Amino acid sequence: MSDTNYQDTLPVGTLLKSGARTYKVEAVLGSGGFGTTYKVSSVLMVDKVPVVTFFALKEFYMKGCSRADDNATVTTPPSLKADFNAYRNDFLTEARRLNHLSGLSQNIVRVNEAFEANNTAYYVMQFLDGGTMSEHLDREGPLSEAKALSIIVPIAKAVQLIHKERLLHLDIKPDNIVLMTSQLDGTTYPVLIDFGIAKHFSSSGKPTSTHSSKGASDGYAPLEQYASIDSFSPETDVYALGATLLHFLSGRIPKKASDITRQDIENAIPQEVSKATRNAIVKAMAMIRSERTPTVQAFLDSLEGEYTLPVGFLLSSGRFTYRITGIAEENPSYIVYHALPADLDASDGNTRETPEPVPFSNQTQRLSSSRNSSSTMILNDRKTSGDVAEEAKEFLVYELYSKRFFKRGDDGSVTGSSAMAERDFQKAYDSVIPKNTLNKMSVNGYPMAESFRANGTRYFAYLLIPKPSAIDVAKDKLLSFGASALIVLRKSIKPLVYILSGAAVAVCLYFGGKALITRFNTIESETLNNNTLVTNEKEDSLYGVSSEPEETNGDSIKAVPRDETDNISIQGQKTSVSVQQDDNENKKTELTRKEQNNNDERAGTLASKAEKDRKAKAAEEARKEEAARKAKAAEEARKAEEARKTKAAEEARKAEEARKAKAAEEARKAEEARKAKAAEEARKAEEARKAKAAEEAKKAEQRKKAEEMERRRQNSVNGDMY
Numbered sequence: 197m198s199d200t201n202y203q204d205t206l207p208v209g210t211l212l213k214s215g216a217r218t219y220k221v222e223a224v225l226g227s228g229g230f231g232t233t234y235k236v237s238s239v240l241m242v243d244k245v246p247v248v249t250f251f252a253l254k255e256f257y258m259k260g261c262s263r264a265d266d267n268a269t270v271t272t273p274p275s276l277k278a279d280f281n282a283y284r285n286d287f288l289t290e291a292r293r294l295n296h297l298s299g300l301s302q303n304i305v306r307v308n309e310a311f312e313a314n315n316t317a318y319y320v321m322q323f324l325d326g327g328t329m330s331e332h333l334d335r336e337g338p339l340s341e342a343k344a345l346s347i348i349v350p351i352a353k354a355v356q357l358i359h360k361e362r363l364l365h366l367d368i369k370p371d372n373i374v375l376m377t378s379q380l381d382g383t384t385y386p387v388l389i390d391f392g393i394a395k396h397f398s399s400s401g402k403p404t405s406t407h408s409s410k411g412a413s414d415g416y417a418p419l420e421q422y423a424s425i426d427s428f429s430p431e432t433d434v435y436a437l438g439a440t441l442l443h444f445l446s447g448r449i450p451k452k453a454s455d456i457t458r459q460d461i462e463n464a465i466p467q468e469v470s471k472a473t474r475n476a477i478v479k480a481m482a483m484i485r486s487e488r489t490p491t492v493q494a495f496l497d498s499l500e501g502e503y504t505l506p507v508g509f510l511l512s513s514g515r516f517t518y519r520i521t522g523i524a525e526e527n528p529s530y531i532v533y534h535a536l537p538a539d540l541d542a543s544d545g546n547t548r549e550t551p552e553p554v555p556f557s558n559q560t561q562r563l564s565s566s567r568n569s570s571s572t573m574i575l576n577d578r579k580t581s582g583d584v585a586e587e588a589k590e591f592l593v594y595e596l597y598s599k600r601f602f603k604r605g606d607d608g609s610v611t612g613s614s615a616m617a618e619r620d621f622q623k624a625y626d627s628v629i630p631k632n633t634l635n636k637m638s639v640n641g642y643p644m645a646e647s648f649r650a651n652g653t654r655y656f657a658y659l660l661i662p663k664p665s666a667i668d669v670a671k672d673k674l675l676s677f678g679a680s681a682l683i684v685l686r687k688s689i690k691p692l693v694y695i696l697s698g699a700a701v702a703v704c705l706y707f708g709g710k711a712l713i714t715r716f717n718t719i720e721s722e723t724l725n726n727n728t729l730v731t732n733e734k735e736d737s738l739y740g741v742s743s744e745p746e747e748t749n750g751d752s753i754k755a756v757p758r759d760e761t762d763n764i765s766i767q768g769q770k771t772s773v774s775v776q777q778d779d780n781e782n783k784k785t786e787l788t789r790k791e792q793n794n795n796d797e798r799a800g801t802l803a804s805k806a807e808k809d810r811k812a813k814a815a816e817e818a819r820k821e822e823a824a825r826k827a828k829a830a831e832e833a834r835k836a837e838e839a840r841k842t843k844a845a846e847e848a849r850k851a852e853e854a855r856k857a858k859a860a861e862e863a864r865k866a867e868e869a870r871k872a873k874a875a876e877e878a879r880k881a882e883e884a885r886k887a888k889a890a891e892e893a894k895k896a897e898q899r900k901k902a903e904e905m906e907r908r909r910q911n912s913v914n915g916d917m918y
Contacts, residue, residue, distance in 0.1 A: 204257065205232050207267050212236070212253070212318065214311040219253060219320070228392050230283060231256050235323060251308065252321040256287040270316040284317050291319035294391060297361060298322075303354035305389045324387055326377060329370035329444070337846075338447035341469050342504045342526045347373070347386045348441045349496065354388050355437065356492040359430050362397045366425065368436035369416040370443055383508045383521045397428035415439060415450040420485055422453075431488045434495050438480025445469055445477075448853075453483065463860045470599070473499055503597070503604050504531055510538050511593065511655070513648035518593055518657060529598050529620035535591045535657065537642060589642050589659055594628070596621040596654040610653040618654075625656050633658070695806060 206212075210221040219236040226233045236253045239246050260276050263269065272280045291310040298306040306322035329347065333339070339347070351373060358365055365388070372390040377383070393411045396404045403426065412421045418435040425432065439450045446464045450456060461481055465474050476498035482488040489495045505511065509520040517538035525532035597604070602612035625647065633644035638659060645658040 204261070204263055206234060206255065210268055212313055214309055214313075214318075214320070217309075219251065221253075222250070225252060230258060230287070230392070236320075250323040250325075252323045254319055254321065256284050256317045258283060269314045272315070287317050288312075288319070289396075290391065290394070291317075293361060293363065293396065294319075294321075297357060297363075300357050301354045302385055303350045303387055304357070305387055305391075322387075324374040324376060324389060326375045326384075329373040329375065329386070332375065333370060333443065333447055338466070339444045340523075340526045341445065341473060342531065343523050344441060344444035345473070345499065346504060346507065346523060347375075348437065348444065349499070351386055351388055351440075352437050352492050352496055355433055356496075358394075359433070359492060362399065362428060364395050364397070364425065364428065364430070365391065365433055365436075366393050366395060366417075366421065367411070367413060368433055369413050369440055371413075373440070383519065385507060395425060401428040402426075414452045415443075417453060418485065418488070419453045419483060429485070430491050431485050434480050434489050434492060437492070437495060438477045438489075441473075442477050442481070445473075450481075456481070456483075457864070458482075459864075460860065463856060503599060503602075505533060505595070505608055509608055511535070511650060513643075513646055513650065513655070513657070516643050516646070518591055520593070521590075524592060527620070527624075528600070529596070529614070529617035530624060531595045531597050533593045533595065535593045537589065537591075589638070589640065591642075591657045591659055593655060593657040594621070594624060602653070609651045621654060629656060629658055 205224050205227065206221050208221055208223065212219045212221070217238045217240075219238050221234050222237050223235040224232065225235050232255050234253045234255065236251050237248050238251065240249050241247070257270060258272075258276065258280055260273060261280070262271050264271055288310055291307055294305070295307040295310075298304045305324065308320045308322070310317065310319040312318070351368070355365060355368065367390055368388070372388060374387045374389055375384055376387050378385070398404050413436075416436045416439045418432055420429070421432055435453075442450050442461065442464060445466055448464065450464065451460055458478060461478050462474070465477060476489070476495060479487075479498065480489045480495055489498065504523055504526075505520050507520055507522060511518045511520060518535040519538045520533050520535050522534040523531065524534050596617060597610060598612070598614045598617040601614035601617065602610050604610055629645045629647070635646055636644045638644055642659055643657070645656070647654070647656040649655070
């Protein structure tokens with residue numbers, strides 16, 4: 197909330213010193229006719245660790261006052277001096293009274309200390325940042341009867357304590373009820389705040405406060421509160437309790453006291469609410485004070501009662517103890533609770549001692565760590581146990597309980613039986629508890645699931661495993677992808693090495709074999725040529741043929757051996773040598789070709805296998821991606837369908853409520869119109885009757901006068917005759 201919305205407030209950063217602490221103004225929370233409330237911070241030492249703790253600080257400041265040049269000191273004009281001093285004394289008295297009350301109940305906002313500074317007075321309260329019930333109703337909608345009673349009953353008991361101190365709150369409403377979660381045991385409880393217009397009365401019923409409390413919240417204040425409250429009347433706060441419970445159940449602010457009727461109240465209460473609770477609300481909100489529920493105790497007695505286990509209840513299964521922290525679901529045959537391990541500190545997973553409170557005085561009172569758990573932060577970088585301890589584990593506990601057939605005692609025990617409720621409870625057990633987790637322990641020593649009897653009825657509980665965050669999911673996916681990639685790489689390296697090795701061997705064989713064949717052919721050719729040359733020389737010398745060429749003319753022919761047969765034999769030998777040489781060459785070429793074909797076939801086989809593995813891997817990845825895509829699409833479709841159904845149900849509910857409200861309003865207007873018409877007709881009939889009667893009376897009077905005149909005339913005539 198911006199500080200610029202208020203005038204004459206302490207600037208942010210202003211330091212206020214009490215007897216033992218220094219407070220720094222952080223923000224303005226609100227302002228009224230007799231004071232301004234700030235959010236302040238103070239540094240406390242907890243186990244030798246500096247901790248910044250937030251508080252709510254209320255300053256007494258009247259309209260007509262002003263600030264000095266230091267923007268802190270309050271200056272009062274002479275005309276307001278007497279009133280200022282009297283009202284300031286009331287302010288300090290209110291602080292001490294609230295401190296006494298908050299020590300009696302955690303459902304009343306705690307006041308820690310009061311002090312005087314800057315020519316005015318201050319008191320320091322517990323800073324509540326858990327959200328008001330009004331905000332909760334706007335966000336979540338109407339409450340079930342069990343949840344509504346679990347909140348209104350502690351508040352009503354707190355109001356009962358207030359009334360014992362002869363104090364009226366005069367402003368009970370969802371805006372002034374804040375939900376707080378205890379750091380010590382994780383329980384959630386409502387706290388009543390804002391005693392700004394509260395009024396104290398003496399034992400004789402007369403007001404003791406100097407100021408006159410005037411103020412009324414439409415929908416929650418009864419008719420008499422719109423005038424000045426001059427006597428102690430608990431019925432005023434009872435009306436506000438009934439209206440607040442009606443808001444919890446209907447989700448709507450009730451009509452103003454001057455406009456609401458009994459029928460409006462009954463129409464606003466949901467049909468599933470029990471008759472006892474319905475009658476309690478109707479009687480608490482009676483327009484005439486004398487017809488209203490007279491005390492808070494009578495209001496509590498008329499309610500259905502807390503048929504659920506109270507928040508903080510310790511439920512033992514024999515080997516494990518659960519602490520009830522709230523209601524999760526209400527069913528005709530069973531109730532589902534949120535619970536934590538009884539010995540677990542919700543803040544750090546361990547039990548721990550809280551600082552001992554210092555008794556309240558004019559100086560200071562220390563704030564318990566369980567009352568401002570959400571308003572502290574460590575100044576240094578030393579890790580607390582909450583930073584390293586495992587996250588607190590939560591359970592869901594199912595209790596066999598039927599409102600129709602069961603009754604609960606003050607100690608939480610249950611009496612009664614119902615075969616139908618037993619069947620429904622067993623169905624819930626079969627559908628919720630996985631068989632492989634029953635009576636097994638988790639890694640941190642908590643039961644995964646167990647079934648047991650206690651308090652005269654049956655229970656089963658199971659451990660809620662928290663869902664991983666988006667960052668954890670992303671990390672897991674990244675690690676999984678990396679592992680998969682490593683496996684694929686390892687599987688792909690071996691075929692690749694085989695292929696490269698085979699290719700290298702084939703290349704070496706190909707080029708090495710080719711070089712050897714070339715060298716072999718060269719050597720053999722040289723050998724054959726030498727042999728041929730020697731043979732020719734021998735033959736020439738044998739047959740007397742000169743090796744030198746002879747010159748011949750055009751008609752001459754080359755000299756031939758003397759014996760033609762011998763010449764043919766020599767030529768045949770040469771031809772056979774040449775053919776044998778060609779055969780050898782062809783065999784070597786065929787051998788080389790076969791080796792090359794074998795190498796090519798081996799390389800092709802390896803490449804084909806690698807390609808087949810790659811395609812199989814790609815197909816598997818594509819299949820997994822397609823399956824993941826279909827699963828994601830199905831989940832998104834399911835969520836969309838659920839959201840659509842929820843939205844449609846909510847719209848139908850709102851439309852039905854609007855229709856009922858419209859019908860009720862139309863019925864009310866029709867009834868008013870009928871009454872008005874009947875009254876108008878009655879008025880006109882009465883006026884017509886009166887007019888007719890007057891006319892008849894007038895005529896009778898005229899006849900009477902005429903008769904009188906006739907009588908007188910007759911008498912006169914008779915007199916004349918005599």
